[in-house]
Amino acid sequence: xxxxxxxxxxQLAVSLKVQNxxxxxxxxEALKNVSFEVNPGEFFTIFGPPGAGKSTTLxxxxxxxxxxxxxxFMDDLEINKLRPQDRDIAMVFESYSLYPHMTVFENLSFxxxxxxMKHEFDSKEKIKKRVNKVAELLQIDMLMSRFPRMxxxxxxxxxxxxxxxxxxxxLFLLDEHIAHLDAxxxxxxRGEIKKIQKDMEITMIAASPSYDEASVMSDRIAVLFEGEIxxxxxxxxxxxxxxxxxxxxxxxxxxxxxxxxxxxRIRDDEFNLxxxxxxxxxxxxxxxxxxxxxxxxxxxxxxxxxDISVCDIDSCDLSSEVYAFEISGYGSIISLNFDGxxxxxxxxSNRRFKIGDKLGIKLNVNNALLFDYKSGKLL
Amino acid sequence: MSEIILNKVRKVYEGNVVAVKGLDLEIKDGxxxxxxxxxxxxxxxxxxxxxxxxxxxxxxxxxxxxVVNNVRTEDRNxxxxxxxYALFPYLNVYDxxxxxxxxxxxxxxxxxxxxxxxxxxxxxxxxxxxxAASLSGGQKQQVGVARALIKKSxxxxxxxxxxxxxxxxxxIQARTELARIQRLAGTTTIYVTHDQSESLAIxxxxxxxxxxxxxxxxxxxxxxxxxxxxxxAGFIGEYPMNFFxxxxxxxxxxxxxxxxxxxxxxxDSIRGRLKDGxxxxxLLGVRPDDMVIHLQDGPERLxxxxxxxxxxxxxxxxxxNFESINFIIRTEKDISDIKDNKKIYLELFSKNFNLFxxxxxxxxxxxPDKRGNNI
Numbered sequence: 001x002x003x004x005x006x007x008x009x010x011q012l013a014v015s016l017k018v019q020n021x022x023x024x025x026x027x028x029e030a031l032k033n034v035s036f037e038v039n040p041g042e043f044f045t046i047f048g049p050p051g052a053g054k055s056t057t058l059x060x061x062x063x064x065x066x067x068x069x070x071x072x073f074m075d076d077l078e079i080n081k082l083r084p085q086d087r088d089i090a091m092v093f094e095s096y097s098l099y100p101h102m103t104v105f106e107n108l109s110f111x112x113x114x115x116x117m118k119h120e121f122d123s124k125e126k127i128k129k130r131v132n133k134v135a136e137l138l139q140i141d142m143l144m145s146r147f148p149r150m151x152x153x154x155x156x157x158x159x160x161x162x163x164x165x166x167x168x169x170x171l172f173l174l175d176e177h178i179a180h181l182d183a184x185x186x187x188x189x190r191g192e193i194k195k196i197q198k199d200m201e202i203t204m205i206a207a208s209p210s211y212d213e214a215s216v217m218s219d220r221i222a223v224l225f226e227g228e229i230x231x232x233x234x235x236x237x238x239x240x241x242x243x244x245x246x247x248x249x250x251x252x253x254x255x256x257x258x259x260x261x262x263x264x265r266i267r268d269d270e271f272n273l274x275x276x277x278x279x280x281x282x283x284x285x286x287x288x289x290x291x292x293x294x295x296x297x298x299x300x301x302x303x304x305x306x307d308i309s310v311c312d313i314d315s316c317d318l319s320s321e322v323y324a325f326e327i328s329g330y331g332s333i334i335s336l337n338f339d340g341x342x343x344x345x346x347x348x349s350n351r352r353f354k355i356g357d358k359l360g361i362k363l364n365v366n367n368a369l370l371f372d373y374k375s376g377k378l379l
Numbered sequence: 380m381s382e383i384i385l386n387k388v389r390k391v392y393e394g395n396v397v398a399v400k401g402l403d404l405e406i407k408d409g410x411x412x413x414x415x416x417x418x419x420x421x422x423x424x425x426x427x428x429x430x431x432x433x434x435x436x437x438x439x440x441x442x443x444x445x446v447v448n449n450v451r452t453e454d455r456n457x458x459x460x461x462x463x464y465a466l467f468p469y470l471n472v473y474d475x476x477x478x479x480x481x482x483x484x485x486x487x488x489x490x491x492x493x494x495x496x497x498x499x500x501x502x503x504x505x506x507x508x509x510x511a512a513s514l515s516g517g518q519k520q521q522v523g524v525a526r527a528l529i530k531k532s533x534x535x536x537x538x539x540x541x542x543x544x545x546x547x548x549x550x551i552q553a554r555t556e557l558a559r560i561q562r563l564a565g566t567t568t569i570y571v572t573h574d575q576s577e578s579l580a581i582x583x584x585x586x587x588x589x590x591x592x593x594x595x596x597x598x599x600x601x602x603x604x605x606x607x608x609x610x611x612a613g614f615i616g617e618y619p620m621n622f623f624x625x626x627x628x629x630x631x632x633x634x635x636x637x638x639x640x641x642x643x644x645x646x647d648s649i650r651g652r653l654k655d656g657x658x659x660x661x662l663l664g665v666r667p668d669d670m671v672i673h674l675q676d677g678p679e680r681l682x683x684x685x686x687x688x689x690x691x692x693x694x695x696x697x698x699x700n701f702e703s704i705n706f707i708i709r710t711e712k713d714i715s716d717i718k719d720n721k722k723i724y725l726e727l728f729s730k731n732f733n734l735f736x737x738x739x740x741x742x743x744x745x746x747p748d749k750r751g752n753n754i
Contacts, residue, residue, distance in 0.1 A: 050546055187618060191698065195687060210547060216689035216696060239692030253693065255548060306693065306711075324559035326580035327599040329616055330668045333580070335555055342555075350600060355562050 013040040013203045014075050014170045021060055021070035023053075030056045031067070032227045038205060039219075043197055045206045047214040048224035049250065054207035057224065058173045061205065062091050074170065085116070090169035092160050098148040104159050105131060105144040111167045134162045137196065157189065165196070172197070174206040190217060212253055215239070223247050245300060245376035248369055254305045254333060257343045260373065265295045273301060279318055279338055281363065290370060290379060299379065302369035305333070308345035309362050316360025322353045336361065381443030381534040381567060382408045383429065389437035390424045390591075398424040400591040401438065406569065411561050413570045413582035417614070421591040422571045423539055429569065430537050431455050442534055458533040458566075462540040464523030468512035472503055475511050476525045497525045500560055517549035521556065528564050536561070536568040543574060554580050575615050579603060587611050601746055604731050609740040612664050612733060618696070620733075621706035623663040627734060627743070636663060639702035643679050646728050652744045660737035667696070667709040669730035672723055680724040683708075688718040699723070 016038040023031040030053050038044040046054045059065035061072060063084035071080050079087050098107050108131045112121045121127045135141040138158045148156055164172065174193070194217050197204045208214045214221050215235035223230045223238065231243045235251075242248040248256050261273040261281070271291045273281040313319050323337040331348035336359060345361065353359065370379040383406040390399040399421040406412050414422040427433035429440055431452035440447050447455050458479075466475050473494055474481075480490045498504050501521045511519060520542055527536055542553045558581035561568050572578055578585045579599040587594045587602060587610075595607045606612035612620045625638040627645075634645040634657065673680060683699035683706070694711045697718070708725070717723060734743045 049548070191687075191689070194689065198687070212691070215693075216691040236690070236692045251692070254551060304693075324555045326555060326558055327603075328576065329579055329603050330666075333555075335559075344555075355559060 013201045015040045016061070016171060016203065016205070017073040018057075018061065019071045019073070021057070021067045021072070023056055023060065023065065023067050029227050031060070034070070034224075034227070034229050036222050036229060036232055038203060040203055041201045042219045043194065043204050043206070043217060045208055045214040045218040045221045046224050047208055047211070047218075047221045047250070050209055051226075052209075052224045053227040054209070054224055055175055058091065058175050058205065058207050061171075062089050062173055063087050064091075088167075088170040089173060090164035090167055090171070091173040092164050092175065098156060098159055098163075100148050103145050103147055104135075104140060104151070107148070107159055108135060108162050108166055111163060117167065130166055131162075134166050138162050138165075138192070154189065161193070165200075168200075170203070172202050172204045174204065176207055176209065186213075193217070211251060215251075223250060225250070241378065242369070243378055245302070245371045248302050248371070248378075252304060254344055254346070256302045256304050256369075257308070257341075257345075258300050258302045258371070259338070259341050259343070260298060260300050262298050263291055263294050263296065271295065273299075275318075275341070276339055279320075281317055281365070294370075294379070298373040300371040300373055300376070302371060303343075303363055304367065305344050305346045307364040307367045308343065309364070310334070310345070310347055311360050311362045313358060313360040315362075317363050317365075319358060319360040322355055322357040322359055324355065325353045334359070382406060383535065383567060383569070384441040385425075385429075385438070386441070387438035388425070388428060388435060388440060390421070390428060390433065391436045398591055399428070402591075402593055404586060404593065404596065406567060409565045409567055411558075411568045411570065411581065411583045413572060413578040413585045414588060415572060415575060415578040415585050415614075416588035417573055419590070420588040422573075422588050425588075426537055426539055426569060426571045429535070430457060430459060455535075456533055457535040457537055458527040458530050460523050460527045460536070460538045460541045462544060464519050464541075466511040466519055466522055466526075469510055471508045471510050472498070472514070472522055473507050475522055476529055479526060479530050493529055497529060500563065501525050501556065515549075516545050517553055520545060520549075520553055524557065524560065528560065528566070533566060536564075536566045537571075538568065539571045540573070541570075542577070543572065550577075557581055576617060579615070587614060589614075597746075605742070605744070605746040606664075606733060607742050607746075609662060609664070609735050612735070616666055618667045618707060618709055620664045620666050622735075623665070623701075623704055623706070623727075624737070625661055625663050627657050627659055627661045629657045636661075638663065638681065639704070641681055641701075643681070643727070649734075649744065652747065654743050654745055659743070661743060662735045662737055662740075663727065664733040664735060665706075665727050666731065667707045669732065670708050671726040671729050672708065672710060672712070672714075672717075673726065674717060674720070674723060676724050679728065680726055683723050683725055685718070685720060685723060688714060690715060690718065697723075699725075 018036050021031055021034040046057055048054055060067045071078055109127050112127045140158050220234055222232045225246055230247050231238055239251045259275055261275050264272045264274050266272055320336045320338050323335040323342055326333045334345050334347050336343045372379055385402050385404040388402045391397050416422050428435050435448050476494050477490050498507055542550050554577055584598055585602050586596045589610055595611045602615055623638045625636050628635055636643045636645055681701055683701050686698040686700050689696040694709055695714045697708050699706055736743050
């Protein structure tokens with residue numbers, strides 16, 4: 001397959017700087033002082049739950065929505081005042097918005113017919129060549145004469161993607177681009193988008209509520225929550241060192257287990273994390289230094305599903321009853337009930353459990369995250 | 380509570396559109412069954428025929444002792460939950476859940492104790508007197524299921540994609556609750572979904588459907604580990620199963636597989652599961668989780684050229700290439716050291732694998748009779 005990267009010639013991928021952007025809708029603050037920088041050729045994802053302000057952020061960058069405050073720079077050029085069509089940004093929306101009365105070819109070639117592209121695409125031949133190349137790359141070249149209504153969801157999504165790609169824009173925005181496709185297709189398209197982005201060296205900014213997608217596709221992610229950027233970094237960094245409890249809960253396919261506990265000193269160098277009278281956890285090794293300073297306090301402790309393992313009742317850290325049991329292909333997910341706190345863990349064997357079965361667990365306390373009880377900040 | 384039997388059930392819509400083609404299904408009393416398949420596979424039509432919302436074109440549906448083909452929906456004694464919960468927005472949680480009993484004029488005291496029992500299971504106690512309109516999507520869904528469960532005497536609970544429009548986090552939470560509640564309630568349940576991970580998580584047995592036909596009916600472990608054909612193999616699993624064009628043959632009493640230029644010995648344990656002879660074109664199917672990575676070549680290892688990697692905090696995905704065959708592996712190991720390697724070597728047979736006939740797509744291996752046997 002021919003790659004279309006080198007056609008950019010000497011033109012390099014752009015950087016983007018978003019500075020102190022705020023946006024209000026009536027009384028609702030959709031964006032609060034949002035700032036971040038995206039490097040040239042980077043895959044950057046704005047990650048957050050529904051309603052966090054992800055789409056508003058993209059709309060502001062594209063120029064569709066006017067911010068109340070703040071500025072945006074593309075390379076060193078401030079683009080706030082530029083009209084959307086002058087920003088040379090391509091955007092793919094969640095709903096594909098293809099022209100229903102046009103064939104796939106007509107949809108794909110549409111952007112090249114614009115007066116802005118005339119200087120480069122002055123003949124039908126040139127347009128055709130370009131469209132064919134992109135269609136091949138996205139494997140929709142056999143669908144050229146069909147209308148959107150004759151396509152499956154995945155195919156429509158590819159056409160929408162292709163229409164944005166034919167222009168070779170400076171910056172590419174993807175708004176929950178593949179969220180409503182079925183899982184298999186999503187996976188395939190995800191790989192394709194990532195590959196095209198790397199091959200063409202495009203700066204790409206995506207918005208996604210999916211942890212899975214954000215973490216494997218992105219070079220860096222910005223965690224957006226209620227209009228505020230909470231943390232920016234590589235996915236692994238944020239996963240291992242989330243600034244606070246809110247971020248920790250967002251990172252992970254199965255949400256992290258968080259329980260409240262008191263820290264009690266038993267002897268000089270021995271501490272207990274006390275969930276309640278029934279459930280106590282002895283702390284050794286690495287956490288001890290942190291815990292020492294906190295003795296007598298309440299904290300929240302976060303344990304990922306992968307850091308809890310099943311063990312014999314005699315030698316376990318904690319034991320309780322099975323609350324629910326789910327098979328997940330390569331093993332299962334067990335939920336345990338600790339006095340109303342539901343703790344989930346991954347279990348990589350074929351053994352089945354029933355609701356009410358007694359089960360012991362061991363916690364890999366070295367990987368635990370400790371959060372301040374009041375502020376929720378990582379300790 | 381009852382067993383459900385479908386005998387050669389057919390559904391043909393106007394214009395001779397065949398939605399369900401002679402479906403046979405036996406559901407045991409108290410079982411949680413999932414009808415699974417892509418849109419258009421006939422799963423919803425099947426459910427609607429069981430519910431009596433759709434006429435049965437041919438065949439017979441039995442609930443308990445009774446053939447229900449000509450029984451009206453309201454007389455079938457079933458409860459239903461649909462994708463859109465259809466709560467009464469201005470009624471509070473309590474009244475929404477109590478509704479099916481109220482219209483039956485059941486004593487207030489009895490209704491009260493039943494509602495209280497259910498809200499406790501669903502942990503909705505604090506929301507009891509909030510109007511339905513004020514609840515989150517996940518909470519509404521729970522109220523919908525609680526309402527379906529309140530008719531204790533219902534023979535059958537039918538659910539059609541009840542949680543598919545919730546966001547990911549809520550869906551995982553709701554899935555756990557559903558699996559638990561059905562087991563506690565013990566009502567025979569048929570659950571329609573297109574989401575294979577949901578089916579695996581909560582069903583006792585899964586019926587995988589494709590264009591109106593049943594492809595496989597089995598436990599989640601059977602369906603995941605021993606799919607009967609390439610269709611089921613490809614549909615189940617979060618990441619697509621890898622297929623390798625190959626030839627199965629026997630040489631000097633050893634079972635062998637040729638993939639491209641590579642000649643690999645199959646483990647002897649597979650012999651007992653072979654349906655019939657060797658020397659045929661097959662597709663080797665291996666899940667992305669079931670390959671073992673090595674940095675050095677060795678016996679029975681397939682070399683893979685690394686195309687590109689997606690590295691995540693919990694697991695990573697490597698896209699590989701062997702002589703024009705593309706495949707992926709998923710690993711929870713840290714691959715940051717090896718992602719720039721040009722080549723890695725893979726054991727294909729050390730965990731689970733499948734062999735399908737190249738022409739028909741059907742598995743050439745028997746499903747082991749007990750879990751853990753043979754493999």
